[in-house]
Amino acid sequence: MNPFPQDQWYVAAWSSEIGSDLVSRTICGEPVVLYRTSSSGLVALADRCVHRRYPLSLGTLVGDDLQCGYHGFTYDCSGRCVSVPGQDRVPRTARVRSYPVVERSGWVWIFVGDPERAAGVAVPDTHWLDAPGWTAIGDVARIECRYSLLVDNLLDLSHETYLHAGYIGTPEVAATPTTTEVDEELGTVRVSRHMQGAQIPEFYARSTGMASPIDRWQDIEYRPLGFYRLDARIAPAGHEPAGDGSDPGAAHMKILYAITPETEHSTLDFWAVARDFAVDDADVTEFLDSMQRAIVQQDVDALNLLEPIVAAEERGPGVQELSIAIDSGGLAARRMIEKQRAAH
Numbered sequence: 001m002n003p004f005p006q007d008q009w010y011v012a013a014w015s016s017e018i019g020s021d022l023v024s025r026t027i028c029g030e031p032v033v034l035y036r037t038s039s040s041g042l043v044a045l046a047d048r049c050v051h052r053r054y055p056l057s058l059g060t061l062v063g064d065d066l067q068c069g070y071h072g073f074t075y076d077c078s079g080r081c082v083s084v085p086g087q088d089r090v091p092r093t094a095r096v097r098s099y100p101v102v103e104r105s106g107w108v109w110i111f112v113g114d115p116e117r118a119a120g121v122a123v124p125d126t127h128w129l130d131a132p133g134w135t136a137i138g139d140v141a142r143i144e145c146r147y148s149l150l151v152d153n154l155l156d157l158s159h160e161t162y163l164h165a166g167y168i169g170t171p172e173v174a175a176t177p178t179t180t181e182v183d184e185e186l187g188t189v190r191v192s193r194h195m196q197g198a199q200i201p202e203f204y205a206r207s208t209g210m211a212s213p214i215d216r217w218q219d220i221e222y223r224p225l226g227f228y229r230l231d232a233r234i235a236p237a238g239h240e241p242a243g244d245g246s247d248p249g250a251a252h253m254k255i256l257y258a259i260t261p262e263t264e265h266s267t268l269d270f271w272a273v274a275r276d277f278a279v280d281d282a283d284v285t286e287f288l289d290s291m292q293r294a295i296v297q298q299d300v301d302a303l304n305l306l307e308p309i310v311a312a313e314e315r316g317p318g319v320q321e322l323s324i325a326i327d328s329g330g331l332a333a334r335r336m337i338e339k340q341r342a343a344h
């Protein structure tokens with residue numbers, strides 16, 4: 001069984017990371033080199049020369065072609081070798097793998113699996129990252145842990161109360177039960193927690209200007225493996241959305257995570273926070289950026305610590321893992337990911 005679900009779009013980079021320099025990434029265990037052509041198109045090729053396996057990311061761009069830094073084998077944007085040293089004839093099999101790649105709202109997505117299937121698989125909706133009426137911040141963190149630990153972390157937000165106390169956690173998060181819905185057809189797991197009359201955490205108090213008590217909704221939609229969206233709603237306690245679907249007086253956030261397995265023991269955690277309030281307020285942007293960075297770092301530190309523990313226990317006689325009601329979303333996600341892996 002492949003350790004990573006195939007035939008899926010994964011975020012490979014922020015658009016801003018890919019310029020005229022060659023960028024090397026490992027995605028689902030596969031070495032990839034990314035670059036931008038003179039016409040701003042994106043190219044993603046296997047990062048190994050067919051000749052002696054030298055990383056192409058250590059080579060040079062010659063126009064839009066990529067020249068290996070070891071012996072000069074040169075590839076065009078489709079991965080076809082167009083020139084080799086010392087002979088005119090280029091072997092017909094001289095080609096490196098080219099990956100389908102698309103750029104949407106600041107994220108660069110790469111298709112891992114059979115490239116023929118890419119057109120039939122939808123790229124997740126992230127339009128809030130650059131939609132009118134919204135402002136977004138974001139970055140990427142590398143975690144020295146298997147992807148499943150990050151999936152567990154994001155599907156169970158009760159950890160906010162403890163790991164992120166003083167930032168985004170208050171006692172109500174862990175105390176309020178969740179509901180979990182699995183949609184096999186859409187391939188989604190939804191976990192919802194609606195808190196009434198809750199304390200407002202620092203993250204929302206300073207950004208929205210609201211005060212306790214608030215109603216705080218957390219509606220997660222996870223699309224295994226690589227895409228997670230948390231719809232957050234903050235409103236003065238008792239304030240209901242209008243009947244027409246609008247919700248004036250409430251603040252909304254789309255907290256996005258793209259989970260990209262790097263190796264079996266490391267993961268790229270692309271995060272973004274989009275908001276529909278105080279969209280032009282630079283102080284709010286700066287505050288949320290520093291808060292979210294601290295929160296992500298708390299998760300990174302916890303998961304970096306967990307990985308060697310989980311890995312050691314895996315090699316040992318076997319330790320029973322205990323799950324409770326809060327884990328229903330995470331367990332549903334695990335089942336869906338296992339099914340995806342088994343399909344290949």
Ligand SMILES: [Fe+2]
Nearest residue numbers: 153159164299
């Ligand atoms: Fe967290």
